[in-house]
Amino acid sequence: MSFIYAFVCTVVMFVWSYMYLKTYQLCGYVIPKFFNKCIEFKLAFGDKNNLVFTKRMIRFVVLFILISYLLFWVVNYFVFNSFLKIVDCTVILLCTPILIIIIHFMLLPLELLIKACYKKRAVKKIRKKTCVSIGITGSYGKTSTKNILAHILEKEFKVCMTPENYNTEMGITKAILSKLDDEDIFIAEMGARHQGDIKVLAKMIEPDFAIITTIGNQHLETFKTIETIEKTKFELVENMKSDGIAIFNGDSKSTKNLYNKCTNKKYLCCVPDSFAYAKNNVTDEKGSSFTLIIDNREINVTTRLLGKCNINNIVTASALASIMGVSDHDIKNAIRTLEAVPHRLELINAGEMTILDDSYNSNIVGASEALKVLGSFKGRKIVITPGFVELGDDSSQANFKLGAQIADVADYLIIMNKTNKNYILSGAISHNFDNNKIYFASSREEQKDILMKLTCSSCVVLFENDLPDDYI
Numbered sequence: 001m002s003f004i005y006a007f008v009c010t011v012v013m014f015v016w017s018y019m020y021l022k023t024y025q026l027c028g029y030v031i032p033k034f035f036n037k038c039i040e041f042k043l044a045f046g047d048k049n050n051l052v053f054t055k056r057m058i059r060f061v062v063l064f065i066l067i068s069y070l071l072f073w074v075v076n077y078f079v080f081n082s083f084l085k086i087v088d089c090t091v092i093l094l095c096t097p098i099l100i101i102i103i104h105f106m107l108l109p110l111e112l113l114i115k116a117c118y119k120k121r122a123v124k125k126i127r128k129k130t131c132v133s134i135g136i137t138g139s140y141g142k143t144s145t146k147n148i149l150a151h152i153l154e155k156e157f158k159v160c161m162t163p164e165n166y167n168t169e170m171g172i173t174k175a176i177l178s179k180l181d182d183e184d185i186f187i188a189e190m191g192a193r194h195q196g197d198i199k200v201l202a203k204m205i206e207p208d209f210a211i212i213t214t215i216g217n218q219h220l221e222t223f224k225t226i227e228t229i230e231k232t233k234f235e236l237v238e239n240m241k242s243d244g245i246a247i248f249n250g251d252s253k254s255t256k257n258l259y260n261k262c263t264n265k266k267y268l269c270c271v272p273d274s275f276a277y278a279k280n281n282v283t284d285e286k287g288s289s290f291t292l293i294i295d296n297r298e299i300n301v302t303t304r305l306l307g308k309c310n311i312n313n314i315v316t317a318s319a320l321a322s323i324m325g326v327s328d329h330d331i332k333n334a335i336r337t338l339e340a341v342p343h344r345l346e347l348i349n350a351g352e353m354t355i356l357d358d359s360y361n362s363n364i365v366g367a368s369e370a371l372k373v374l375g376s377f378k379g380r381k382i383v384i385t386p387g388f389v390e391l392g393d394d395s396s397q398a399n400f401k402l403g404a405q406i407a408d409v410a411d412y413l414i415i416m417n418k419t420n421k422n423y424i425l426s427g428a429i430s431h432n433f434d435n436n437k438i439y440f441a442s443s444r445e446e447q448k449d450i451l452m453k454l455t456c457s458s459c460v461v462l463f464e465n466d467l468p469d470d471y472i
Contacts (some may be wrong), residue, residue, distance in 0.1 A: 006073035009089055013068045014061075017096045019043045021061070022051045024100055029056070031101055038097040056111060063103050068092070115170060122176040123204055131160075131183055133205045134320070137190040137198055137236045138213025138249065139229065140363050141313045142167065144341050145213050145249075146189045149317035151338055155330040157184040165360075167191030169200055176205075195223070195232045202239035209320060210236045210246045214312070215254035216365055230254050237262050245323065249316045250274060252365075269319045270312045276319035278311050283376060287347075292335075294322045301335045306345050306356075307369040314338070343466075345370055352457040354379075359466035364388065364398045367464050368405055375409040379458035383410040384447060385465055387420030396423050402464075403427025410462075412454050414439045414447055 022044040027033040037043060051057065075088045092099075126133070136146050143165050150161045160183040162175040167189040180186055190201045202210075215226075215233055223229045237246050237258070248259040250271040259268050267275040281290040287304040288311055303314065318331050326334075340346040343360035354377065358370045367385075374381055383406050387399040403424035406413055408431055415421050421440055428438060441447035451461065 003073065005076040006069050009072035009076075009092075010065060010069045013072070013093060013096070014065060016093050017064070017100070018051060019045055020096050020100055021057075021064075022049060024104075025051060025057060029104065031104055035097070035101070056114075059110075060103060060107060063107065064099070067099065067103065118173050118177065119169065119204070122173040126176050126180065126186065126205055129180065129186070131180070132185045132208045132324075134185065134187045134209045134211065135190055135202055135205060135207035135236050135240065136187065136211040136213065137192070137233050138211075138255070139216040139233075140366055141213040141249070141309060141316075142189045142191065143360075144310060144344055145211060145313045145317050146187055147341050148313055148338060149211075149320060150187055152317055152321040152326060152331055152334040153185055153187075153324065155334055156324075156326050159183055159185045159187065161187035162189050165189065165191070167201075169197075169204070172201060172204060190236060192232050193223075195228055196235070198232050198235035199239055202236050207236065207240040208244050209324075210240045210244060211249075211316060211320060212236065212246065212255055212258055213249045213316065214252045214309075214365065215258070216252060216363055226254060230258060234258050234261065237264060240264070247316060247320050247323075249312055251312050267319055267323070269316050276315050276322070278315050281308070281311060283307065283373060292318060292331075294319060294328070294331075297328060299328050299332050301332050303335050303338050304347070305338055305340055306347060306373045308372070309366055309369045310340075310345060345373065352459075353455055354458075354460045356460065356462040359463045364401060367402055370462060370464055371405050371409045374460060374462045377460040379460055380412070380454075380456055381410045382412045382414070382451070382454055382459060382461045384414040384416060384451070384461065384463050385424070386415070386417030387424050388465065389417075389419070395420070399423035400427035400430075403429075403433075404431045407431035407433035412437045412439070414441055414450055414454075416441055416447060416466075418442065 020038070020043065023037050024034050026044055026049060027037060071092050072089065075085055079085050079088055134149070136142050146161055150159045153159050160180045162172055163179070166172065166175055168191060172188050175188070186205065188201065188205050190198050192198045212233055215229060223232065240246070244264055246262050246264050246266045248255050248266065248268050250256050250259060250268045259266060269276040271277060276292070276294045278290040278292055281288065283306055287302060288306060289302045290311060292299040292301050292315065305314065314335055318335070321331055343357050346357040348355040348357055356370065356374060358366065374383070385402070387402060388395060399420045400423045404427040407428040413428055413433065415424050415438070425438060429435060439450045441450055455461070
Protein backbone atom coordinates (compact mmCIF):
# COMPACT_ATOMS: atom_id res chain seq x y z
CA MET A 1 0.00 0.00 0.00
CA SER A 2 2.88 2.34 0.74
CA PHE A 3 4.11 2.01 -2.85
CA ILE A 4 0.72 2.95 -4.34
CA TYR A 5 0.38 5.89 -1.97
CA ALA A 6 3.86 7.13 -2.83
CA PHE A 7 3.21 6.70 -6.56
CA VAL A 8 -0.02 8.72 -6.47
CA CYS A 9 1.62 11.47 -4.41
CA THR A 10 4.59 11.58 -6.82
CA VAL A 11 2.25 12.07 -9.79
CA VAL A 12 0.55 14.92 -7.95
CA MET A 13 3.99 16.33 -7.07
CA PHE A 14 5.12 16.33 -10.71
CA VAL A 15 1.94 18.06 -11.90
CA TRP A 16 2.30 20.64 -9.11
CA SER A 17 6.00 21.18 -9.84
CA TYR A 18 5.58 21.64 -13.60
CA MET A 19 5.44 25.44 -13.35
CA TYR A 20 8.53 25.42 -11.11
CA LEU A 21 10.46 23.15 -13.46
CA LYS A 22 9.49 25.30 -16.43
CA THR A 23 10.58 28.45 -14.58
CA TYR A 24 13.87 26.77 -13.67
CA GLN A 25 14.49 25.99 -17.34
CA LEU A 26 13.43 29.44 -18.57
CA CYS A 27 15.92 30.91 -16.07
CA GLY A 28 18.66 29.00 -17.88
CA TYR A 29 19.23 26.71 -14.87
CA VAL A 30 20.60 29.73 -12.99
CA ILE A 31 19.70 29.26 -9.33
CA PRO A 32 19.81 32.93 -8.13
CA LYS A 33 17.46 33.94 -10.94
CA PHE A 34 15.17 30.96 -10.26
CA PHE A 35 15.15 31.70 -6.54
CA ASN A 36 14.17 35.35 -7.17
CA LYS A 37 11.33 34.24 -9.46
CA CYS A 38 10.03 31.96 -6.72
CA ILE A 39 10.28 34.65 -4.03
CA GLU A 40 8.43 37.13 -6.27
CA PHE A 41 6.02 34.36 -7.35
CA LYS A 42 6.72 35.15 -11.01
CA LEU A 43 6.38 31.56 -12.14
CA ALA A 44 5.80 30.24 -15.67
CA PHE A 45 2.02 29.92 -15.44
CA GLY A 46 1.34 30.67 -19.12
CA ASP A 47 0.99 28.36 -22.08
CA LYS A 48 3.45 30.05 -24.44
CA ASN A 49 6.38 27.94 -23.26
CA ASN A 50 6.37 24.21 -22.62
CA LEU A 51 8.89 22.28 -20.58
CA VAL A 52 11.52 21.14 -23.10
CA PHE A 53 12.76 17.67 -22.28
CA THR A 54 16.40 18.08 -23.21
CA LYS A 55 18.84 15.43 -22.05
CA ARG A 56 19.70 17.64 -19.09
CA MET A 57 16.07 18.12 -18.14
CA ILE A 58 15.36 14.39 -18.50
CA ARG A 59 18.18 13.63 -16.06
CA PHE A 60 16.84 16.27 -13.70
CA VAL A 61 13.22 15.07 -13.87
CA VAL A 62 14.21 11.42 -13.34
CA LEU A 63 16.10 12.29 -10.15
CA PHE A 64 13.33 14.68 -9.08
CA ILE A 65 10.73 11.90 -9.42
CA LEU A 66 12.90 9.35 -7.61
CA ILE A 67 13.56 11.64 -4.65
CA SER A 68 9.89 12.71 -4.52
CA TYR A 69 8.80 9.07 -4.52
CA LEU A 70 11.25 8.24 -1.72
CA LEU A 71 10.04 11.17 0.40
CA PHE A 72 6.40 10.19 0.05
CA TRP A 73 7.16 6.53 0.73
CA VAL A 74 9.01 7.45 3.91
CA VAL A 75 6.07 9.60 5.06
CA ASN A 76 3.56 6.82 4.41
CA TYR A 77 5.73 4.11 5.96
CA PHE A 78 6.75 5.88 9.16
CA VAL A 79 3.81 8.24 9.81
CA PHE A 80 0.62 6.48 10.94
CA ASN A 81 -1.65 9.41 11.68
CA SER A 82 -3.65 10.34 8.55
CA PHE A 83 -3.78 14.03 9.43
CA LEU A 84 -0.02 14.17 9.92
CA LYS A 85 0.49 12.37 6.60
CA ILE A 86 -1.51 15.09 4.83
CA VAL A 87 0.46 17.81 6.61
CA ASP A 88 3.81 16.19 5.73
CA CYS A 89 2.84 15.75 2.07
CA THR A 90 1.66 19.35 1.90
CA VAL A 91 5.01 20.52 3.31
CA ILE A 92 6.85 18.47 0.66
CA LEU A 93 4.74 20.11 -2.07
CA LEU A 94 5.42 23.58 -0.69
CA CYS A 95 9.14 22.83 -0.57
CA THR A 96 9.28 22.10 -4.32
CA PRO A 97 11.61 25.08 -5.05
CA ILE A 98 13.99 23.92 -2.32
CA LEU A 99 13.96 20.39 -3.73
CA ILE A 100 14.74 21.73 -7.22
CA ILE A 101 17.67 23.74 -5.86
CA ILE A 102 19.02 20.70 -3.96
CA ILE A 103 18.79 18.47 -7.05
CA HIS A 104 20.46 21.19 -9.13
CA PHE A 105 23.55 21.09 -6.93
CA MET A 106 23.46 17.29 -6.74
CA LEU A 107 23.63 17.08 -10.54
CA LEU A 108 25.92 20.07 -11.07
CA PRO A 109 29.23 18.11 -11.06
CA LEU A 110 27.81 15.66 -13.62
CA GLU A 111 26.44 18.47 -15.80
CA LEU A 112 29.78 20.30 -15.74
CA LEU A 113 31.59 17.11 -16.70
CA ILE A 114 29.19 16.40 -19.58
CA LYS A 115 29.48 20.01 -20.74
CA ALA A 116 33.27 19.85 -20.67
CA CYS A 117 33.31 16.61 -22.67
CA TYR A 118 30.97 17.96 -25.35
CA LYS A 119 32.94 21.20 -25.57
CA LYS A 120 36.24 19.32 -25.87
CA ARG A 121 34.82 17.25 -28.75
CA ALA A 122 33.51 20.39 -30.48
CA VAL A 123 36.82 22.26 -30.15
CA LYS A 124 38.74 19.24 -31.40
CA LYS A 125 36.40 18.92 -34.39
CA ILE A 126 36.56 22.56 -35.47
CA ARG A 127 40.35 22.65 -35.07
CA LYS A 128 40.64 19.81 -37.60
CA LYS A 129 38.52 21.70 -40.12
CA THR A 130 39.96 24.12 -42.65
CA CYS A 131 36.80 26.21 -42.76
CA VAL A 132 36.82 29.95 -42.20
CA SER A 133 35.14 30.89 -38.91
CA ILE A 134 33.10 34.03 -38.37
CA GLY A 135 31.90 35.31 -34.99
CA ILE A 136 29.00 37.74 -34.65
CA THR A 137 28.10 39.57 -31.45
CA GLY A 138 26.42 42.77 -30.35
CA SER A 139 23.31 43.84 -28.46
CA TYR A 140 20.91 43.90 -31.40
CA GLY A 141 20.78 42.38 -34.87
CA LYS A 142 23.01 39.33 -34.30
CA THR A 143 20.57 36.72 -35.61
CA SER A 144 19.41 38.84 -38.55
CA THR A 145 22.98 39.70 -39.59
CA LYS A 146 23.97 36.03 -39.31
CA ASN A 147 21.10 34.89 -41.53
CA ILE A 148 21.68 37.64 -44.09
CA LEU A 149 25.41 36.93 -44.23
CA ALA A 150 24.85 33.19 -44.67
CA HIS A 151 22.37 33.83 -47.49
CA ILE A 152 24.82 36.09 -49.35
CA LEU A 153 27.85 33.83 -48.82
CA GLU A 154 25.94 30.80 -50.09
CA LYS A 155 26.33 32.27 -53.57
CA GLU A 156 30.02 31.38 -53.45
CA PHE A 157 30.59 29.02 -50.50
CA LYS A 158 29.18 26.12 -48.52
CA VAL A 159 28.04 27.65 -45.24
CA CYS A 160 27.22 26.25 -41.81
CA MET A 161 25.79 28.52 -39.12
CA THR A 162 24.44 28.19 -35.62
CA PRO A 163 20.66 27.66 -35.90
CA GLU A 164 18.02 30.15 -34.78
CA ASN A 165 19.34 32.05 -31.74
CA TYR A 166 21.66 29.30 -30.45
CA ASN A 167 24.32 31.68 -29.18
CA THR A 168 25.52 30.14 -25.91
CA GLU A 169 28.48 27.88 -25.21
CA MET A 170 26.39 24.72 -25.44
CA GLY A 171 24.39 26.07 -28.38
CA ILE A 172 27.55 26.61 -30.44
CA THR A 173 28.94 23.27 -29.25
CA LYS A 174 25.78 21.52 -30.41
CA ALA A 175 25.95 23.26 -33.80
CA ILE A 176 29.57 22.20 -34.34
CA LEU A 177 28.94 18.58 -33.38
CA SER A 178 25.65 18.12 -35.23
CA LYS A 179 25.82 20.46 -38.23
CA LEU A 180 29.43 21.21 -39.21
CA ASP A 181 30.68 18.84 -41.89
CA ASP A 182 32.63 19.82 -45.01
CA GLU A 183 31.49 23.45 -45.23
CA ASP A 184 33.82 26.26 -46.25
CA ILE A 185 32.52 28.69 -43.64
CA PHE A 186 31.21 28.40 -40.08
CA ILE A 187 29.23 31.34 -38.69
CA ALA A 188 28.63 31.52 -34.95
CA GLU A 189 26.26 33.95 -33.27
CA MET A 190 27.56 34.82 -29.81
CA GLY A 191 25.37 36.04 -26.97
CA ALA A 192 26.33 37.14 -23.47
CA ARG A 193 24.82 38.08 -20.14
CA HIS A 194 28.03 38.49 -18.15
CA GLN A 195 31.55 39.76 -18.79
CA GLY A 196 33.76 36.92 -20.01
CA ASP A 197 30.98 35.06 -21.86
CA ILE A 198 32.12 36.15 -25.33
CA LYS A 199 35.75 35.35 -24.50
CA VAL A 200 34.81 31.73 -23.84
CA LEU A 201 32.91 31.46 -27.13
CA ALA A 202 35.61 33.19 -29.18
CA LYS A 203 38.33 30.91 -27.81
CA MET A 204 36.24 27.94 -28.94
CA ILE A 205 36.16 28.82 -32.63
CA GLU A 206 39.09 31.28 -32.97
CA PRO A 207 37.35 33.53 -35.53
CA ASP A 208 39.00 34.66 -38.75
CA PHE A 209 36.41 37.44 -38.99
CA ALA A 210 34.44 39.28 -36.32
CA ILE A 211 31.27 41.31 -36.73
CA ILE A 212 30.15 43.69 -33.99
CA THR A 213 26.53 44.73 -34.53
CA THR A 214 24.77 47.62 -32.82
CA ILE A 215 25.48 47.90 -29.09
CA GLY A 216 22.98 49.20 -26.56
CA ASN A 217 21.60 48.57 -23.09
CA GLN A 218 20.38 45.01 -23.68
CA HIS A 219 20.73 42.83 -20.53
CA LEU A 220 21.74 45.85 -18.49
CA GLU A 221 20.21 44.04 -15.52
CA THR A 222 23.21 41.67 -15.46
CA PHE A 223 25.88 43.87 -17.08
CA LYS A 224 25.05 46.89 -14.86
CA THR A 225 26.84 49.46 -17.10
CA ILE A 226 27.15 50.13 -20.82
CA GLU A 227 30.94 50.13 -20.39
CA THR A 228 30.78 46.50 -19.23
CA ILE A 229 28.68 45.64 -22.28
CA GLU A 230 31.29 47.25 -24.54
CA LYS A 231 34.13 45.33 -22.89
CA THR A 232 32.23 42.06 -23.20
CA LYS A 233 31.44 42.51 -26.89
CA PHE A 234 35.04 43.53 -27.60
CA GLU A 235 36.18 40.16 -26.24
CA LEU A 236 35.35 38.77 -29.70
CA VAL A 237 37.94 41.03 -31.33
CA GLU A 238 40.50 40.42 -28.59
CA ASN A 239 40.26 36.65 -29.02
CA MET A 240 40.09 36.33 -32.80
CA LYS A 241 43.09 35.24 -34.83
CA SER A 242 45.96 37.72 -34.86
CA ASP A 243 45.51 38.37 -38.58
CA GLY A 244 41.71 38.47 -38.28
CA ILE A 245 39.50 41.20 -39.70
CA ALA A 246 36.80 43.01 -37.72
CA ILE A 247 33.64 44.63 -39.13
CA PHE A 248 31.77 47.20 -37.03
CA ASN A 249 28.19 48.38 -37.47
CA GLY A 250 28.84 52.02 -36.64
CA ASP A 251 25.21 52.96 -36.02
CA SER A 252 25.81 53.29 -32.28
CA LYS A 253 28.25 55.30 -30.17
CA SER A 254 29.50 52.19 -28.35
CA THR A 255 30.34 50.35 -31.55
CA LYS A 256 32.28 53.35 -32.83
CA ASN A 257 34.21 53.39 -29.57
CA LEU A 258 35.20 49.77 -30.12
CA TYR A 259 36.14 50.47 -33.74
CA ASN A 260 38.54 53.20 -32.59
CA LYS A 261 39.94 50.83 -29.95
CA CYS A 262 40.52 47.94 -32.37
CA THR A 263 44.13 47.38 -33.53
CA ASN A 264 43.30 44.57 -35.99
CA LYS A 265 42.51 45.20 -39.61
CA LYS A 266 39.06 46.76 -39.42
CA TYR A 267 36.17 48.22 -41.39
CA LEU A 268 33.46 50.62 -40.25
CA CYS A 269 29.97 50.35 -41.77
CA CYS A 270 26.52 51.95 -41.72
CA VAL A 271 27.61 55.59 -41.40
CA PRO A 272 28.19 58.02 -44.30
CA ASP A 273 31.60 57.85 -45.96
CA SER A 274 32.50 54.59 -44.20
CA PHE A 275 33.57 51.42 -46.02
CA ALA A 276 29.95 50.36 -46.56
CA TYR A 277 26.70 52.26 -46.00
CA ALA A 278 23.24 52.86 -47.47
CA LYS A 279 21.69 55.98 -48.94
CA ASN A 280 18.45 56.94 -50.67
CA ASN A 281 16.46 54.59 -48.44
CA VAL A 282 12.80 54.09 -49.35
CA THR A 283 10.63 51.84 -47.16
CA ASP A 284 6.96 50.94 -47.65
CA GLU A 285 4.64 47.99 -47.05
CA LYS A 286 6.30 46.06 -49.87
CA GLY A 287 9.84 46.26 -48.52
CA SER A 288 12.85 48.54 -48.91
CA SER A 289 15.01 49.90 -51.70
CA PHE A 290 18.29 51.76 -51.31
CA THR A 291 21.70 52.38 -52.80
CA LEU A 292 24.34 50.19 -51.20
CA ILE A 293 27.82 51.73 -51.15
CA ILE A 294 30.73 49.31 -50.72
CA ASP A 295 34.24 50.70 -51.04
CA ASN A 296 32.88 53.64 -53.11
CA ARG A 297 30.99 51.29 -55.49
CA GLU A 298 27.23 51.92 -55.84
CA ILE A 299 24.77 49.01 -55.99
CA ASN A 300 21.03 49.72 -56.30
CA VAL A 301 19.19 47.03 -54.35
CA THR A 302 15.69 46.03 -53.29
CA THR A 303 14.64 43.75 -50.45
CA ARG A 304 11.51 42.46 -48.76
CA LEU A 305 13.00 43.37 -45.40
CA LEU A 306 11.68 46.42 -43.61
CA GLY A 307 13.27 49.13 -41.51
CA LYS A 308 16.57 50.89 -40.98
CA CYS A 309 17.86 48.20 -38.62
CA ASN A 310 17.46 45.53 -41.28
CA ILE A 311 19.12 47.77 -43.87
CA ASN A 312 22.11 48.22 -41.54
CA ASN A 313 22.27 44.45 -41.02
CA ILE A 314 22.29 44.00 -44.80
CA VAL A 315 25.05 46.60 -45.19
CA THR A 316 27.21 44.96 -42.52
CA ALA A 317 26.78 41.48 -43.96
CA SER A 318 27.38 42.71 -47.51
CA ALA A 319 30.59 44.43 -46.46
CA LEU A 320 32.08 41.19 -45.12
CA ALA A 321 30.79 39.20 -48.11
CA SER A 322 32.52 41.64 -50.44
CA ILE A 323 35.76 41.38 -48.46
CA MET A 324 35.51 37.60 -48.80
CA GLY A 325 35.20 37.81 -52.57
CA VAL A 326 31.47 37.71 -53.33
CA SER A 327 30.73 39.82 -56.42
CA ASP A 328 28.48 42.89 -56.38
CA HIS A 329 26.13 41.10 -58.77
CA ASP A 330 25.73 38.14 -56.44
CA ILE A 331 25.32 40.42 -53.42
CA LYS A 332 22.54 42.32 -55.19
CA ASN A 333 20.70 39.13 -56.17
CA ALA A 334 21.07 37.69 -52.68
CA ILE A 335 19.63 40.82 -51.08
CA ARG A 336 16.67 40.72 -53.48
CA THR A 337 15.80 37.17 -52.39
CA LEU A 338 16.24 37.66 -48.65
CA GLU A 339 13.42 36.38 -46.46
CA ALA A 340 12.61 38.08 -43.17
CA VAL A 341 13.86 36.28 -40.09
CA PRO A 342 10.71 34.91 -38.41
CA HIS A 343 9.35 37.22 -35.69
CA ARG A 344 11.84 39.99 -36.46
CA LEU A 345 9.80 42.68 -38.21
CA GLU A 346 8.30 39.95 -40.39
CA LEU A 347 5.55 41.13 -42.73
CA ILE A 348 2.58 38.73 -42.77
CA ASN A 349 -0.50 39.20 -44.92
CA ALA A 350 -3.49 37.76 -43.05
CA GLY A 351 -6.42 38.43 -45.37
CA GLU A 352 -7.69 41.96 -44.89
CA MET A 353 -5.34 42.41 -41.91
CA THR A 354 -1.59 43.00 -42.12
CA ILE A 355 0.65 41.76 -39.30
CA LEU A 356 4.09 43.13 -38.46
CA ASP A 357 5.56 40.37 -36.31
CA ASP A 358 8.41 41.87 -34.30
CA SER A 359 7.83 39.62 -31.31
CA TYR A 360 11.49 38.52 -31.02
CA ASN A 361 12.67 42.10 -30.69
CA SER A 362 13.32 43.22 -27.13
CA ASN A 363 15.07 46.59 -27.34
CA ILE A 364 14.06 50.21 -27.68
CA VAL A 365 16.15 50.77 -30.84
CA GLY A 366 14.43 47.99 -32.78
CA ALA A 367 11.03 48.97 -31.38
CA SER A 368 11.50 52.56 -32.52
CA GLU A 369 12.29 51.35 -36.02
CA ALA A 370 9.31 48.99 -36.04
CA LEU A 371 7.02 51.87 -35.06
CA LYS A 372 8.43 54.00 -37.89
CA VAL A 373 7.62 51.17 -40.30
CA LEU A 374 4.11 50.90 -38.81
CA GLY A 375 3.68 54.63 -39.39
CA SER A 376 4.29 54.16 -43.12
CA PHE A 377 1.17 52.00 -43.44
CA LYS A 378 -2.35 53.25 -44.05
CA GLY A 379 -5.40 52.17 -42.06
CA ARG A 380 -6.05 51.47 -38.38
CA LYS A 381 -2.83 50.75 -36.48
CA ILE A 382 -2.80 48.49 -33.41
CA VAL A 383 0.24 47.79 -31.21
CA ILE A 384 0.44 44.78 -28.88
CA THR A 385 3.41 44.77 -26.50
CA PRO A 386 4.58 43.65 -23.05
CA GLY A 387 7.36 46.25 -23.08
CA PHE A 388 10.98 45.54 -22.17
CA VAL A 389 12.62 43.61 -19.33
CA GLU A 390 16.17 42.99 -18.11
CA LEU A 391 17.12 46.64 -18.44
CA GLY A 392 17.83 47.17 -14.76
CA ASP A 393 17.33 50.77 -13.64
CA ASP A 394 16.67 51.83 -17.25
CA SER A 395 13.52 49.68 -17.47
CA SER A 396 11.02 52.34 -16.36
CA GLN A 397 12.48 55.01 -18.65
CA ALA A 398 12.63 52.66 -21.66
CA ASN A 399 9.01 51.54 -21.23
CA PHE A 400 7.83 55.13 -20.71
CA LYS A 401 9.59 56.10 -23.94
CA LEU A 402 8.03 53.13 -25.72
CA GLY A 403 4.55 54.24 -24.66
CA ALA A 404 5.24 57.77 -25.92
CA GLN A 405 6.47 56.50 -29.29
CA ILE A 406 3.44 54.24 -29.65
CA ALA A 407 1.16 57.21 -28.99
CA ASP A 408 2.71 59.10 -31.91
CA VAL A 409 1.92 56.30 -34.38
CA ALA A 410 -0.82 53.91 -33.24
CA ASP A 411 -4.60 54.14 -32.93
CA TYR A 412 -4.95 51.41 -30.30
CA LEU A 413 -2.61 49.87 -27.73
CA ILE A 414 -2.83 46.50 -25.96
CA ILE A 415 -0.40 46.06 -23.04
CA MET A 416 0.48 42.47 -22.13
CA ASN A 417 2.80 42.77 -19.13
CA LYS A 418 1.52 43.83 -15.70
CA THR A 419 5.06 44.75 -14.57
CA ASN A 420 5.47 47.39 -17.28
CA LYS A 421 1.83 48.44 -17.52
CA ASN A 422 2.05 51.75 -15.66
CA TYR A 423 5.24 52.90 -17.40
CA ILE A 424 3.91 52.23 -20.90
CA LEU A 425 0.54 53.70 -19.97
CA SER A 426 2.09 56.87 -18.56
CA GLY A 427 4.29 57.32 -21.62
CA ALA A 428 1.33 56.98 -23.98
CA ILE A 429 -0.87 59.38 -22.01
CA SER A 430 1.99 61.92 -21.82
CA HIS A 431 1.73 62.15 -25.61
CA ASN A 432 -2.03 62.67 -25.48
CA PHE A 433 -3.02 59.11 -26.37
CA ASP A 434 -6.73 58.47 -25.72
CA ASN A 435 -6.96 56.43 -22.51
CA ASN A 436 -10.09 54.72 -23.86
CA LYS A 437 -8.00 53.21 -26.65
CA ILE A 438 -5.55 51.54 -24.27
CA TYR A 439 -6.28 47.97 -23.17
CA PHE A 440 -4.60 45.57 -20.77
CA ALA A 441 -4.66 41.80 -21.39
CA SER A 442 -3.52 39.42 -18.66
CA SER A 443 -3.53 36.39 -20.97
CA ARG A 444 -3.17 35.59 -24.64
CA GLU A 445 -6.82 34.54 -24.78
CA GLU A 446 -7.86 37.94 -23.47
CA GLN A 447 -5.51 39.60 -25.97
CA LYS A 448 -7.17 37.71 -28.84
CA ASP A 449 -10.64 38.73 -27.67
CA ILE A 450 -9.66 42.40 -27.52
CA LEU A 451 -7.94 42.22 -30.89
CA MET A 452 -11.02 40.66 -32.52
CA LYS A 453 -13.07 43.66 -31.37
CA LEU A 454 -10.54 46.19 -32.68
CA THR A 455 -9.60 44.73 -36.06
CA CYS A 456 -11.19 45.96 -39.24
CA SER A 457 -10.46 45.80 -42.95
CA SER A 458 -7.06 47.24 -43.89
CA CYS A 459 -5.83 47.39 -40.30
CA VAL A 460 -2.18 46.79 -39.36
CA VAL A 461 -1.18 44.99 -36.15
CA LEU A 462 2.34 45.27 -34.73
CA PHE A 463 3.41 42.59 -32.24
CA GLU A 464 6.32 44.28 -30.48
CA ASN A 465 8.29 41.88 -28.27
CA ASP A 466 6.99 38.84 -26.45
CA LEU A 467 8.00 37.50 -23.06
CA PRO A 468 8.31 33.95 -21.75
CA ASP A 469 5.85 32.62 -19.20
CA ASP A 470 7.99 33.56 -16.19
CA TYR A 471 7.02 37.21 -16.65
CA ILE A 472 3.61 38.58 -15.75
